[in-house]
Amino acid sequence: MCSWARTGAAGLAAAVLAAAVLTDGAAAQAQPKPPKPAVSPAARMPQTPQTPQTPQALPGLGRPATAQEIAAWDIDVRPDFKGLPKGQGSVAQGQDLWEAKCAMCHGVFGESNEVFSPLVGGTTAADVASGRVARLNDPAFPGRTTLMKVATVSTLWDYINRAMPWNAPKSLKPDEVYAVTAFLLNLGGVLPDDFVLSDRNIAEAQARLPNRLGMSTQHALWPGQTLGGTAKPDVQAVACMSNCATEPTLASMLPDFARNAHGNLAEQNRLVGPQHGADTSRPAGAPATAPAAPAATAATAAAAAPTALLSKHACSGCHAVDGKLVGPSFREVAVKQGNRPDALAYLAGKIRSGGVGVWGQVPMPPQSLPDDDAKAIARWLTEGARK
Amino acid sequence: MTAAVNPQDADPRPGRLLKAPEHFITPAGVRTVFAEAQAGRRDFIRRAFAGAAGAAGAAGAAALGASSAARAQPSNPVPTEGGDPNILNLPEHSKGLGLPVATDGYGKPSKYESNVQRRQSPGLTQTAQASVSFAPLQSLFGIVTPAGLHFERHHQGWWDVDPSRHRLLLNGSDPSLMKTPKVFTMDEVMRMPSTSRFHFIECGANSGMEWGNVAVPTVQYSHGMLSCSEFTGVPLRLLLDQCGVDYRRARFVLAEGADGSSMTRTIPMEMVENGEVLLAYGQNGEMLRPENGYPLRLVVPGVQGVSWVKYLRRIEVGDQPWASKDEAIHYIDLMPGGLHRQYSSIQECKSVVTTPSGGQVLLDRGFYNVSGLAWSGRGKVVKVDVTVDGGRNWRPARLEQPVMDKCLTRFNIDWVWDGRPAIVQSRATDSTGYVQPAYRQLRAVRGTRSIYHNNAIQSWLVQESGEVRNVQLG
Numbered sequence: 001m002c003s004w005a006r007t008g009a010a011g012l013a014a015a016v017l018a019a020a021v022l023t024d025g026a027a028a029q030a031q032p033k034p035p036k037p038a039v040s041p042a043a044r045m046p047q048t049p050q051t052p053q054t055p056q057a058l059p060g061l062g063r064p065a066t067a068q069e070i071a072a073w074d075i076d077v078r079p080d081f082k083g084l085p086k087g088q089g090s091v092a093q094g095q096d097l098w099e100a101k102c103a104m105c106h107g108v109f110g111e112s113n114e115v116f117s118p119l120v121g122g123t124t125a126a127d128v129a130s131g132r133v134a135r136l137n138d139p140a141f142p143g144r145t146t147l148m149k150v151a152t153v154s155t156l157w158d159y160i161n162r163a164m165p166w167n168a169p170k171s172l173k174p175d176e177v178y179a180v181t182a183f184l185l186n187l188g189g190v191l192p193d194d195f196v197l198s199d200r201n202i203a204e205a206q207a208r209l210p211n212r213l214g215m216s217t218q219h220a221l222w223p224g225q226t227l228g229g230t231a232k233p234d235v236q237a238v239a240c241m242s243n244c245a246t247e248p249t250l251a252s253m254l255p256d257f258a259r260n261a262h263g264n265l266a267e268q269n270r271l272v273g274p275q276h277g278a279d280t281s282r283p284a285g286a287p288a289t290a291p292a293a294p295a296a297t298a299a300t301a302a303a304a305a306p307t308a309l310l311s312k313h314a315c316s317g318c319h320a321v322d323g324k325l326v327g328p329s330f331r332e333v334a335v336k337q338g339n340r341p342d343a344l345a346y347l348a349g350k351i352r353s354g355g356v357g358v359w360g361q362v363p364m365p366p367q368s369l370p371d372d373d374a375k376a377i378a379r380w381l382t383e384g385a386r387k
Numbered sequence: 388m389t390a391a392v393n394p395q396d397a398d399p400r401p402g403r404l405l406k407a408p409e410h411f412i413t414p415a416g417v418r419t420v421f422a423e424a425q426a427g428r429r430d431f432i433r434r435a436f437a438g439a440a441g442a443a444g445a446a447g448a449a450a451l452g453a454s455s456a457a458r459a460q461p462s463n464p465v466p467t468e469g470g471d472p473n474i475l476n477l478p479e480h481s482k483g484l485g486l487p488v489a490t491d492g493y494g495k496p497s498k499y500e501s502n503v504q505r506r507q508s509p510g511l512t513q514t515a516q517a518s519v520s521f522a523p524l525q526s527l528f529g530i531v532t533p534a535g536l537h538f539e540r541h542h543q544g545w546w547d548v549d550p551s552r553h554r555l556l557l558n559g560s561d562p563s564l565m566k567t568p569k570v571f572t573m574d575e576v577m578r579m580p581s582t583s584r585f586h587f588i589e590c591g592a593n594s595g596m597e598w599g600n601v602a603v604p605t606v607q608y609s610h611g612m613l614s615c616s617e618f619t620g621v622p623l624r625l626l627l628d629q630c631g632v633d634y635r636r637a638r639f640v641l642a643e644g645a646d647g648s649s650m651t652r653t654i655p656m657e658m659v660e661n662g663e664v665l666l667a668y669g670q671n672g673e674m675l676r677p678e679n680g681y682p683l684r685l686v687v688p689g690v691q692g693v694s695w696v697k698y699l700r701r702i703e704v705g706d707q708p709w710a711s712k713d714e715a716i717h718y719i720d721l722m723p724g725g726l727h728r729q730y731s732s733i734q735e736c737k738s739v740v741t742t743p744s745g746g747q748v749l750l751d752r753g754f755y756n757v758s759g760l761a762w763s764g765r766g767k768v769v770k771v772d773v774t775v776d777g778g779r780n781w782r783p784a785r786l787e788q789p790v791m792d793k794c795l796t797r798f799n800i801d802w803v804w805d806g807r808p809a810i811v812q813s814r815a816t817d818s819t820g821y822v823q824p825a826y827r828q829l830r831a832v833r834g835t836r837s838i839y840h841n842n843a844i845q846s847w848l849v850q851e852s853g854e855v856r857n858v859q860l861g
Contacts, residue, residue, distance in 0.1 A: 055628035061575045062629055065568040070558050073701050076641060076651060079710045082560060115513050136725035139836065149719060149727060152710040159712035162649040163543060169647040214727055215719070221731035221840065223690065224657035226638050227708070233735065235832050237824040239772060239781075239816055246778040247827055251861025252600040253848070262509060262604050265746035270526050271499050274755055275747035278854050280604070285852055314483045323491075 077158040081202060084157065088198035089179025091186040097176055098183050101165045110187045111145075119146040120187045123210035128190060131213035147188040151215045153206045157181050181205075259284060306380035313369045315351075315377065321387050328359045334385035347378035496533075502526075505536050508608045511596070516544035519590070521611030524741045524760065529787075530585070530795040532614035534676045540590055540612065540692060541678075542713075543648035548698055550674075550682035553645065555666070557630050559637065560705035566631025573682050576621060576666060583619040583669065584688070585794045587762045589734045591691035591718050594841040598830075601857050605746035609845065609857060610739045613760070615795040618686045619669025622662045623702065634660065637704035641711075642685045645700035651711035652694040653730065654687055656704070663688050663793075666699065688793040689764030690732045691839075693718055723834040734764035736823050737842035738771055738798070738815035749853035752806040757784075761796045763817035768796040770816040775802060777810035777846070777860060778825070784813070809849040810858070826859055 077083040099108065106112055110120035122135045122145050133148045135141045150156060161177045163169045172180065182197035182205075190208050191197065197205060206212065217227040220234060254261075260280040262268075269277030278284075309315075319327050328336075337343055351374045354366040367374075380386075469475070496503070505520040512518040522538040532538075539545070550573045559565030590612035596602040603609050623640070640659055644650040658664050665686040668674060675681040680697025687694045693713050708714070708730060719727040738761035743749055757775075761768040767790055772781035784798040798813070815823045826843040833840075848858045 056580070056625060058579060058625070058629055061578060062569040062571045062626075065556055065558060065570045069556060069570060070568055073556050073643075074558055074703065075649075076643070076703065076709055076711070078560070078705070078707065080707065113513075116517070132725065134725070136721060136727075144721070146716050150716050151727075151729075152715050155710050155712055155715040158651075158709075159716075162651075163647060163712070166543065169543065169649070211727075214725065215715075215729040216722070216726045217728070217730055219720075219728045219731060221720075221728065221733045221735070222655065223733060224655040226655055226657070227730055233821055235824045235829055237822040237828050239770070239814060239822045241772065241781045242779075244779055244781070246776075247825060247860035248777075249861050250858055251826075252859040253856055254601050254604055259604075262608060263506075265605060267502055268504070268506065268523070268525075268605065268607065269747060270503055273526075273742070275743045275749050275853075275855070277502070278746050278748045280746070284854065312479070314479060 075158075075162055077154045077161070079152040079154045081154060081199070084154070084199050084202065085174045086199050087174035087178050088196055088200075089175045089177070089182055090196045091179075091182045091191060091193055093176075094179035094181070094183025094186070097172075097180050101168075101172075102180065105166055110184060113143070117143060117145070119184060121145045122148040123188055123190075125189060127210035128208050131209070131211070133211045133214060136211070136214065147184075147190070147210060149211055149214070151209060151212050153181070153185075153202060153209055156184065157202070256284065306377055309369075309373050309377055313367060313373065313377075315367075321385060327364060330381060330385040334381045334383075338382045338384065343382045344375065344378050347381050348374040351377060503536065505538060505611075506607060508596070508603060517542050519612060521607045522614050524606045524611050524613065524739070525744050525747065527741070528797075530615050530760070530797050531671060532616060534616070534671055534673060534679070537614040537616065537670075537676065537679055538590070538612050539678045542650055543646060545678050546646055546698065547677040548645065548681060553682050553698075553700070555626075555683065555700060555702070557626060557702045557704075559632070560703055564633050564637045564704050564706065565627075566633075567629075569626075569630050571626065573668070576626075576683065577668060579621045579625060581619055581621055581669075582665065583617055584665070584686075585615065585617045585789075585791050586686060586688045587613060587615040587734075587793065587795045588686075588692045588695055589613045589737075589762070589764075591693060591731070591734070591839040594843070594845075595838045597843075597859070598837060598841050599835040601859050603745075604857055606739060606741050606744040606845075609745065610741075612692070613762075613795075615762075616670045617672070618665060618667040620665040620667035620683075620686065623659050623664045623666055623685070624662050626666065626702070627659065627704065632704050636706050639705045639708050640664075641701075641703040641705060641709050642694070642696040642699060643701040643703070644680075644696045645698040649700075650693070650696050650713065651709060652696060652714055653708040653711065654685070654690075654694060655732075658687065658690075687732075689734060691718070691734055694732060718839060720833070720837040720839045722837065728837075731840055734762070735840065735842045736763035736765065736768070736815050736817040736821050737761070738768075738813040738823055739845045740773070740811050740813045740847060743811065743849060743855045744847055745855055745857035747855045749804060749849060749855070751853075752804050755802045755804055756799055757802045757811060758797065758799045759784075759813050761786075761798055761813070761815035762794065763815070763819075763821070764793055765821065766818035767792055767794075768815050769818050771796070771798040772814045772816075773798075773800045774812050774814075775809045775849075778812055778844075781814065804849070806851065808851055810860070811847045811849060812844050814844050827861065 074083070098106075098110075102110075105115040106119055107114070111118050122141060122143075123133055124135075127133045136144070136148060146156075157177060160180055161170070161172065161174070164172065164180075178197045178199075182191055182195055185191040185197075185205055185208075186193060186195065188210070190210065191205060217229050220230045220232060222229050225231075262280075264277075264279060264281045266277035266279040266281075269275070310319075319330055319333075321330050323329050324332070333347070337347060340346060348371070350364075351367055352369065352371075354364040356364070503523050503526040505522055507515070507518060507520050518539075518541065520539040522532055522536050527533075527536070553573050555571045555576060556568070557565065557571075558568035593612035594609055597609055634656065638656045640654040640656055642652055642654055654664060666683060667686045668683050670676065670679060675684060680695075680699070683699045684697045685695050685699050710729075714730055718731070719729050720731050721727050738759060740757055740759035742758045743755065749755065757773055759771070759773075761771045768786065771784045771786060773784045774781045782800060784800040787797040787799060790796050823842060823844055829841070829843045846858050846860055848856045850856065
């Protein structure tokens with residue numbers, strides 16, 4: 001046994017070795033290696049352990065992009081304004097565009113929070129001078145507007161150009177994007193009323209952005225070292241196991257009035273399981289009821305009699321409410337026969353007698369069920385066979 | 388309306404009510420929380436601890452929940468008349484003919500699973516196209532998220548893009564950074580050597596509503612911007628190699644989507660070079676779902692979901708970051724002192740108990756399998772500890788295999804509930820030695836207005852009634 005196993009293992013190893021040699025040889029023949037980059041990534045990035053990679057050629061896959069294709073899609077604009085197309089637009093032109101295309105979501109003054117977070121507000125002339133928005137230090141200030149946060153004017157231009165208006169993105173021409181950007185900055189007191197924003201003077205707008213000095217990359221949440229961040233995480237905890245100091249008070253829990261604010265949690269948990277959902281339609285501590293049925297089942301229960309009957313008399317073995325099984329769906333039957341003048345009697349009769357030919361050549365056998373049950377099912381069909 | 392607004396307390400100027408996540412509960416609601424805390428809930432929780440620790444009598448603990456009469460009926464009562472009718476009376480499915488094969492060409496879950504849905508948090512966003520739906524973590528097993536329950540985050544609505552007309556363009560910020568800009572079809576991307584890897588994806592704003600105070604009732608809303616899949620695709624490095632990239636200067640990559648928002652994010656070239664960034668078309672054995680970026684999305688393991696650009700149409704290499712809207716206006720973390728952290732990307736080590744969790748009711752005292760999820764954007768989860776006494780004593784949980792890099796890890800631990808109040812928490816440690824912090828530790832450094840990157844320990848209060856509530860300790 002032992003000697004067989006050793007021989008087997010050795011044989012297998014030899015086979016694998018042979019295969020490896022073969023594969024290498026084939027690869028070397030089929031795929032000439034492209035030249036390596038001048039400096040290998042591993043040499044430059046000693047802090048990131050990397051397996052050396054030899055670029056793999058993929059003959060026949062991909063083709064060079066045309067200049068027109070690149071121009072059509074390469075629309076990004078960087079903080080140094082690389083990618084910014086030539087053009088210009090005035091605050092006044094921007095106001096007209098704003099009222100026509102932007103104000104319905106963002107408000108006439110960019111202050112609305114009806115649809116999106118406000119764009120304008122919370123910045124001061126002092127912020128424009130200092131480059132830091134003072135209200136970011138005020139926890140009582142209700143929110144953070146775009147102009148309170150943004151540190152790069154290129155971000156506004158790029159985003160308006162690529163994604164605005166909300167329901168017709170990429171429909172603005174470059175001059176219009178300049179105009180809208182100028183008006184937005186004017187609303188925030190960054191640019192004067194008579195300003196004409198262009199690719200030539202956009203750096204002036206950048207130099208007046210209220211929060212232009214408000215960003216930091218001094219953190220450990222960017223992978224790698226390219227942004228000069230820290231390697232050590234800012235929060236250091238230890239894993240105490242016994243008699244640990246706890247946080248002994250309740251700092252926060254949902255107030256009772258919010259108990260049902262996310263809907264009845266009984267309907268957001270599985271019907272079975274170690275725990276069931278709490279019935280939040282009732283006050284906490286109210287006597288519990290039977291486990292809540294799923295929403296769909298509850299809806300079915302509204303049409304309770306037919307569903308129970310369909311199951312009891314095995315109708316559902318061949319018919320679904322939607323979609324053909326063996327026979328037509330109940331919905332199809334309801335549409336085809338539910339409106340005939342004698343629908344109730346006809347359908348109740350057909351349920352009991354069965355038949356063939358109306359829906360194809362698969363026969364429905366006669367069913368022995370009480371007349372009342374057949375009528376109840378027929379009535380449900382004449383009412384449209386709702387779920 | 389916001390989630391937790393009392394009609395009587397509603398802001399008299401409803402249009403002025405800010406609905407950003409940090410104000411998910413209105414200021415009035417926050418005041419109510421603290422007022423109630425001061426008016427006695429502190430004692431309430433003290434008794435909870437005392438009760439859970441067994442240091443106080445049942446009298447103290449009894450004040451915590453409703454009377455034990457409120458407890459749900461046992462799910463398996465002793466039969467009174469000879470046997471359980473579910474056994475004695477054969478059901479239809481034991482006596483009739485079942486359904487045929489291929490009744491449903493792409494099968495669906497049981498109709499009895501209809502409660503298990505991804506859901507919006509009421510009032511979180513004003514539109515449904517720039518919004519979020521949360522995965523029902525409380526109902527999921529193991530580590531894989533069914534594609535139809537994967538959380539959604541769209542910035543300008545989702546599309547079902549024709550894959551035969553989808554193109555991927557690679558270019559450089561200037562011609563010197565990429566020798567040959569190229570275009571690839573989906574057919575070509577899918578001909579390349581593929582790889583399949585399991586990774587979690589978590590929105591940077593997951594748990595963001597809870598920075599300042601409890602704002603939502605269940606783990607679906609507190610942690611549900613989290614999913615995990617097996618992704619199949621091609622390392623981005625492989626495509627860049629076809630184009631002749633100057634890796635010495637091109638240290639940044641821009642990923643851009645084809646949808647209306649044309650989402651863009653800056654990705655560090657280090658992550659591309661080490662092969663972990665994928666162009667993915669497969670998810671859990673099928674193609675990506677349209678809501679998740681069909682037919683092509685970027686996979687950036689360990690990094691927040693916003694960088695996993697969907698409907699990926701373009702990759703640009705450059706020598707500096709782009710400061711796109713979602714890295715210069717949103718997805719920036721406000722710190723005490725008023726600076727924002729920009730290009731925050733990594734999702735740090737975090738865990739949460741999903742069963743039992745908020746909004747659930749324990750059926751009876753006795754045995755429970757406490758179960759949850761742990762993950763780290765920096766590597767593997769090496770340890771998860773669980774407490775049932777609010778953090779005084781912890782026990783190491785069982786980590787279920789497989790335990791993978793930048794992937795959800797399932798943990799389980801046995802627990803016999805004695806019917807007294809308990810506070811259940813989990814705490815994960817990753818392969819870098821980083822330990823998941825408590826709220827107090829996190830807030831001491833980052834304050835409460837960061838919105839993003841909340842990885843604090845989650846607390847669930849099991850009341851004597853069996854009902855579980857989301858609480859924060861302090």
